[in-house]
Amino acid sequence: MTSREARKDGGMQSYKMLIGGERLDAEGGATFETENPFSGAPWALVPRAGVADVDKAVAAARTAFNNPDWRKISASARGALLHRLGDLIAREAERLAQIETRDNGKLITEMRGQLKYIPQWYYYFGGLADKIEGRVIPIDKPGMFNFTREEPLGVVAAITPWNSPLMLATWKLAPALAAGNTIVWKPSEFSSASALELAPLFEEAGFPPGVVNILTGFGADIGERLVSHPDVAKVAFTGGDRTGQSVYELAARSIKPVTLELGGKSANIVFGDALIDNAVKGTISGIFAATGQTCIAGSRALVHRSIHDEFVDKLVSLGKTARMGDPALDTTQVGPITTRPQRAKVLDYIGIAKNEGAQCVLGGAAATRPECGNGWFVEPTIFTGVKADMRIAQEEVFGPVLSVITFDDADEAVAIANGTQYGLAAGVWTQNIGTALTMSERLEAGTIWVNTYRAVSYMSPFGGYKRSGIGRESGLNAIREYLQEKSVWIDMIGEVANPFVQR
Ligand code: NAD
Numbered sequence: 001m002t003s004r005e006a007r008k009d010g011g012m013q014s015y016k017m018l019i020g021g022e023r024l025d026a027e028g029g030a031t032f033e034t035e036n037p038f039s040g041a042p043w044a045l046v047p048r049a050g051v052a053d054v055d056k057a058v059a060a061a062r063t064a065f066n067n068p069d070w071r072k073i074s075a076s077a078r079g080a081l082l083h084r085l086g087d088l089i090a091r092e093a094e095r096l097a098q099i100e101t102r103d104n105g106k107l108i109t110e111m112r113g114q115l116k117y118i119p120q121w122y123y124y125f126g127g128l129a130d131k132i133e134g135r136v137i138p139i140d141k142p143g144m145f146n147f148t149r150e151e152p153l154g155v156v157a158a159i160t161p162w163n164s165p166l167m168l169a170t171w172k173l174a175p176a177l178a179a180g181n182t183i184v185w186k187p188s189e190f191s192s193a194s195a196l197e198l199a200p201l202f203e204e205a206g207f208p209p210g211v212v213n214i215l216t217g218f219g220a221d222i223g224e225r226l227v228s229h230p231d232v233a234k235v236a237f238t239g240g241d242r243t244g245q246s247v248y249e250l251a252a253r254s255i256k257p258v259t260l261e262l263g264g265k266s267a268n269i270v271f272g273d274a275l276i277d278n279a280v281k282g283t284i285s286g287i288f289a290a291t292g293q294t295c296i297a298g299s300r301a302l303v304h305r306s307i308h309d310e311f312v313d314k315l316v317s318l319g320k321t322a323r324m325g326d327p328a329l330d331t332t333q334v335g336p337i338t339t340r341p342q343r344a345k346v347l348d349y350i351g352i353a354k355n356e357g358a359q360c361v362l363g364g365a366a367a368t369r370p371e372c373g374n375g376w377f378v379e380p381t382i383f384t385g386v387k388a389d390m391r392i393a394q395e396e397v398f399g400p401v402l403s404v405i406t407f408d409d410a411d412e413a414v415a416i417a418n419g420t421q422y423g424l425a426a427g428v429w430t431q432n433i434g435t436a437l438t439m440s441e442r443l444e445a446g447t448i449w450v451n452t453y454r455a456v457s458y459m460s461p462f463g464g465y466k467r468s469g470i471g472r473e474s475g476l477n478a479i480r481e482y483l484q485e486k487s488v489w490i491d492m493i494g495e496v497a498n499p500f501v502q503r
Helices: 051-066 075-091 093-104 108-131 165-178 193-205 219-228 241-253 276-292 305-320 340-356 410-418 433-442 476-482
Strands: 007-009 012-014 017-019 022-024 031-035 042-047 144-152 155-159 182-186 212-214 232-238 258-261 267-270 300-304 359-362 381-384 401-407 425-429 447-450 483-491
Touching (some): 017 051, 017 193, 042 193, 051 155, 075 193, 093 108, 108 476, 165 182, 165 476, 267 410, 276 305, 276 401, 300 305, 305 401, 340 359, 410 433, 433 447
Parallel strands (some): 012 042, 155 232, 232 258, 381 401, 425 447
Antiparallel strands (some): 031 042
């Protein structure tokens, strides 16, 4: 539904889901309000799906999977649909960016950047659609011909979080569609509007009805049914590690493959020889960009003792300059926390860090500056004197809270960096190529940035080690997460072998 089509209901925008090509309310008409994190006020009504809606959406996706208009079109034609979708998102980029900022509180500047970049995933995987080839295997059995086919899985449940809603959904939708699957997408209950605004673009691009279905509602209401539905062939999930664990457990019961992109406690490691001003900027960007609400947040700064004091002084000086306020303004640098419960969680962790004996050298409280209005803000916060085993150094906060930890040598830095249950990303700041390369090898994380932070691309694999996840998104191999390989045997001789002996 575009904003033009959206019904106004008591001054609030009112959305519908996308199921089987139709715009539908939830069965029974249940809705929930979605709030603007800057004003603190509800601004739209979103359908609250129940189990019956899950069944309807999965049935629509299953029907679409068997529909020759989707199943039998050439891989090139499928790729062309993805290209068209990319073009339409580029056309609607500004509108989608504004909606996301209103619904989720992300900076408009960051949203413009993301919306400009998102089409690249559709172009890249659209281009890949007709380059997925099987193999002829020089099989060891005389008289036999053996080849493989790469086939789609079926209905993919894509479950996404609130922090970069369209980007993280794109990382699933683009490869899954390129591979020929159909989708039931459940966006976060805190950021459903942009998904529903995207809905008409699938039809306009030419996807047959039911190829993409968008189901809105609460994980607690519909998550279990969606994950365990017998007609869902795979679950692609991004979210918290505890939710990911229960999705994994549930998927295991019906032997479904999963992709899990979960949390992190990533370390930005600053060696004594680093270009210190660059490292300061990279560390600030790692933790205060997106108000720290990114899975890749560099929430631990590991700083060599020789430069600790100078580094912290510069960090605090730069951190102090962060302009907080209305995320819709181009000049704002730190916006609100996206959800009320998340703000409470961030403030709880600040309290925990203080009780653990960490020293708060910046922020450390809810933000009450006039430019923050009624929004759900937390001051950019830096703790020093953090010990590697404190909760603030071990648990994901998902907010603008940085822990500074001192180290004496590379071995200690590696031990601290690897000493959490997570392994999503790490940054290394050094001018020594040997240090850069050995650290890249020794760090247990899916992404390593050297003298930079937070770079991602449709071309480069992204995913976690350890409790940060399973599988990879983006890059050539991501399409394999949505395919299954079939082996086909043909007897070329026509002689039936001894039926009592394996051939
Ligand atoms: P969340 O786990 O609370 O929710 C994620 C999604 O799961 C939502 O759509 C939610 O409705 C749904 N859900 C909730 N309970 C469910 C259940 N029982 N079954 C199925 N689905 C259920 O996460 P969030 O708070 O929305 O997002 C923040 C988390 O996401 C952070 O931990 C962050 O690190 C992580 N994240 C990871 C990546 C990554 O790529 N590794 C990217 C962004 C965010």
